[in-house]
Amino acid sequence: MRPRTRALVVSAAMFAAAVAPTLGQGPGREPDHARSPERVARQAQGQAPPAPQTPRAVFRATTDLVTIPVFVKGDADTVAGLTAADFVLTDNGVAQSVEMIDSESLPVDVSVIVETSRALENYASDVHEQVRRIAGMVRPGDRLEVLGVGDYVTVLVPFGPPGRVEALPQPASQGLTSINDALVAALVREPDPDRRHLVIALTDSIDTRSTVDVDTVLEVARQSNATLVVSWITLSIDDQAREPPGEPPPWIASYEKLARHVNLLPCHACGGPGALLRQRPRGQPWMPHKAPPLPRTIYAFDAVKEATELTGGGLYPPGIFVNRNASVIFDKVYADFRRNVVLRYRPEGVERVGWHDVTVTVPDHRGLDVRPRRGYLVEAEAPGAKSASGAAAQPVDAGAPTSTRPSSPAAPAPATATARLPGSLDALVAAASPGTLDAARAVVAEAAVDPDRLAALILAFRDAGNLWPSEPRREFVLALMLAGAAAESGSDRVRMLGVDLLGRYERLVRSPLGLDDYERDWLLAEAAVLEGAMRPAETLPRIRAALARFPDDARLLLARAVLADQLTAVPPDSGGRALGETAVAQLIGYYDAVPAASAVSDEARIRKSWLLRRLGRDADADAALAGVEPRETTLAGWRDLVATQPANAGGSDPAWQAYWRADFRVLSELVTALWP
């Protein structure tokens, strides 16, 4: 094989291997010949599309205009003399009546895609220079953007006047190559529907990182309005191709790509001094986590070539005997692009919805190379969707509805005001999403008016699950708020619903790195809710679980004592009971376990004193209280209560209710501190 031929074949094979179906592109994906336009059209007709977020533009067979760019190459005079009458255009086999548009007057948006991956590090300055030259060729009225392709696709220069590219700093070369993703991104976007879009990619087309595969690029190209041109940066001998047959090819890592391109590293199969010593680069980057390249076929190469041709563009390998660098290619393509024939017609006699195959011929000049866009898709009108095209005829590019864009298609459809019942989950989500805790509190308060409504809200919240996946702490706080509201309910059932709700979140609030301040603070707030629920038999195990996570936390130690003590204070139908001697000793031990130097030691002593007084051990009670002079008003009040009230005091007295509910009084503050 001659060197040049071999280089082409080898590079194509390398490309094919790199873009072969991989893990990231869907394991086990079958070859996408199944994704024919017909199939897409069937889908459009037969399957309900995803619920539209906003009204979508649709074609009206009687009013919509279709625009088809046609690249015509041949004798300049002949091309210049062509009129609409020379063209025969068929839409799904039906000949159409067309008109010609002056394409030179149409403004153009140019997207330049450049690789910034480490694999092309040695070409970086050259690529940068090519971009500069391309920018210099773009007409002042046209716009230019530059996209970089490494691990990520990045906007190096957003759309705007081309002159800014002069100041474009040379991006650092690093990472792998997501060229498929970049091609899809460029083809899918439509910067301005009133402008034509030319995409030129300066790449070696070897993908090592993309989400989408090359077949997807092909499918997207089929429906894109943009014209795609791929200018290959380099062709080089692939050392890997010389590896012994039968051995699986190594992964195509970035540095290996580089190695193949510039022959930096000795190869064990290449002979010479490095025959037995293959030295990888010293800095070992993470290798792409992809399936190994499958047997190399020419198919992937064909796919990208076909993708470019589908859009009316082309794939240009670098020249060996002629200068075919990117700027030269661009110069030519840009000129041709601006001179493209643009045909416009109103489809007649064809089904509106679905894929439209378009053919264009010039019967009287068969020597001309005529390459039109090959078709367009009209999606089925979604139920309830309105036509954005309106009554007036609206010119559109092939397959491209020109409408206002939805502002946020990924966002969940907001619940309408009428759908939001007071105290409903919708209302809670709407109130909490902008980030105002008070609004959420108001919704919970609305629901708490009626125990059934609150129960329904808790259940709906529980079943809805991950309501703010990007900010789960919102959900954690709302769980506390709901459980807190339930703790105040007169209904035992609702109180238990709240307690159970918290149980679901004890694991979810944990950091993947183990114990952290947030989990501890959340558990402290949970303890406050549990104290307020006054269901000690059910809540005591909870606090023990919290203590298993933070065994030394004084507040949790006190909460355990409070809940155990509640067993003596609540009625039997709420789990109350008289404690035996052992249980009493254990309870006193709980109070004693609260460290004397902690911030809650005064409270522990006050509560212990009250326990001892109820047990008839007045001297011990007085001793426990000796020297306790809390500054906090509430604690000072409790101290006085304990010191002066008879042992049988309590019952429904609000002061005692507050005493037994302990930290429930500060739940609101705890929750506020946890709100993201």
Place this chain on the structure above:
Amino acid sequence: MPPATRLVVLALAATLAGPALARPRTDRLPIPELLERYAAGDFDDVAKAFDENTDYDEVLKDLKKAAPGWLDAGGATDRPRRVLAAATFALEAGRAGSFHDWKLVQNWIRLENIYWHAPAKLVEWGCALLRQSSPEPRPIERVWHLASIALVDRVGDFEFLIGSPWEARANPKDEILHLEHAAERFPHERRFALAQGIAAEWRLFPTRQSGSREAEKIFESLQDDAQVGGEASVRLGLMRLRNKTVRPALALFDAAERQTREPWVVYLARYFRGLALENAERRDEAVGAYRGALDAIPGAQSASFALAALLAQQGHRIDAAVVVDRALTPGTPVPDPWRAYGLADARFWPELIDRLHREIAPAPAETAR
């Protein structure tokens, strides 16, 4: 000396001296001074000095030399803090060095020699210092080990963590087995077990048969763990997906969603679900799954491009364009969990190093509290 011999000697000398002469020289870092500044909380400047350094062999050598005296200088009370500071100092130096140098792999006939270079040895030096300084580990040491795993995961050197249990080495005594050290100190830390599974997963990838069973077993054992069960389920689900067992994979992704709210893991569970559904030609459901992934991490490129491509193929080109626009905002892209899937715990580095810094030199407000 005969002229021919002299020529040979000169050539040999030039060959040996060449690399040393070619190496750019920088001022030798004043390690004792940097240690002092680091322990006093001057973390950013010290890290900058590491970044500008080129000779990590010298850093390692000087650190080994300076550390004993420096550790003793603060007295017994301050020693634990100084040990942590020195170990974290080594960790940060190793991290800076890892961008330039990490290890050398040599093929020798059918065996591979692996030689870890100074950055890797700095990490291991810090590990040894912590182990030798106290028989009972302090809780903050767990954070140090987590940070070291975050660093090694970023480098992608899974052999550093678990050695080469599946291959013969010409120099087996040089194995580091870093995870074993961490696990000995904290045998109940499930994150170390998960790190072992991840290392096995990638150390063996793309072997799909016997080798990956090791990783699967580890993930299976961690599936129900409250701390790491979500991530273990996602990783196990992906392995099932690779083996084209879609239904079990989907069940695991569901399980992951029930176990964790960590956006990184939720994103992956939903993204993989999308891949599985798309592959099964359930494209409308796949669209929902990709949208769900983007709810967890808006603008992440893997789900954005997968979703946009799917929407475009279904003819929803405007929706597709908007999805791409959100993923292509100027500036640094949103960190993408799938792009960083193999980097595993590297995502925790900022949080972990911050915790270590706070322990070494607490901010005044924290001290007061």
